[in-house]
Amino acid sequence: MSKRHLRSIRLLCECVQLFESASNRTVRQLGYTPAQFDIIATLGNTSGMTCKELGEKTLITKGTLTGVLDRMEQKGLIIRERGGEDRRQLFVKLTASGEAEFTKAFPQVVEAGNRRFASYTEEDYQLLELTLTKLKQQLIAD
Numbered sequence: 001m002s003k004r005h006l007r008s009i010r011l012l013c014e015c016v017q018l019f020e021s022a023s024n025r026t027v028r029q030l031g032y033t034p035a036q037f038d039i040i041a042t043l044g045n046t047s048g049m050t051c052k053e054l055g056e057k058t059l060i061t062k063g064t065l066t067g068v069l070d071r072m073e074q075k076g077l078i079i080r081e082r083g084g085e086d087r088r089q090l091f092v093k094l095t096a097s098g099e100a101e102f103t104k105a106f107p108q109v110v111e112a113g114n115r116r117f118a119s120y121t122e123e124d125y126q127l128l129e130l131t132l133t134k135l136k137q138q139l140i141a142d
Contacts, residue, residue, distance in 0.1 A: 012135075019116065026112040030105045035060055035068045037105065040077065040094065044102035048093025051080075077101060 027037040038058045043049070049057070055065050069092060072078045077098035081091045094102060120128075 022116060023109065023113065026109055027105075030108060032105070033068070035064065036072055036077075037109070039068060039072065039092075040098060040102050041106055041109070043078070043092065043094045044099070044106055046093070048091050051090045051092055054092055072098075 024034045027034050030037070032040070035058075038060065039054065042054060042057050051062075051065065051069070054060075055062055058065070060068065069078060069080065073080060076095055078092055079095055081093075082089070
């Protein structure tokens with residue numbers, strides 16, 4: 001039984017972990033936890049979304065999301081409002097202060113990511129995306 005794929009999967013996982021670790025350092029230097037920044041980045045340039053949508057887009061679990069939103073609300077970065085048609089739904093949006101933080105922090109995080117790929121050429125990106133797309137399609141088909 002061939003286990004050749006294990007080396008590739010390990011390398012892929014190591015790359016994801018290293019990129020996430022580097023991104024988290026950048027976010028922490030800006031004064032946020034990774035979960036807080038994820039929420040700010042997800043809500044930025046939107047009119048807001050339900051807690052359910054926010055949880056799906058950020059992949060933050062419901063239990064964790066509630067605590068993070070509580071702390072962000074205390075800091076004045078977000079507000080939570082009951083939905084108009086369905087009063088059971090909570091709608092989350094950035095405050096003016098939260099939008100200002102998004103406008104300040106988001107470009108810095110993107111630029112830090114750009115620096116991590118500074119040596120990549122267009123051909124490098126095309127090859128990487130082709131390989132990852134092929135892997136994704138194989139995993140979806142499974």
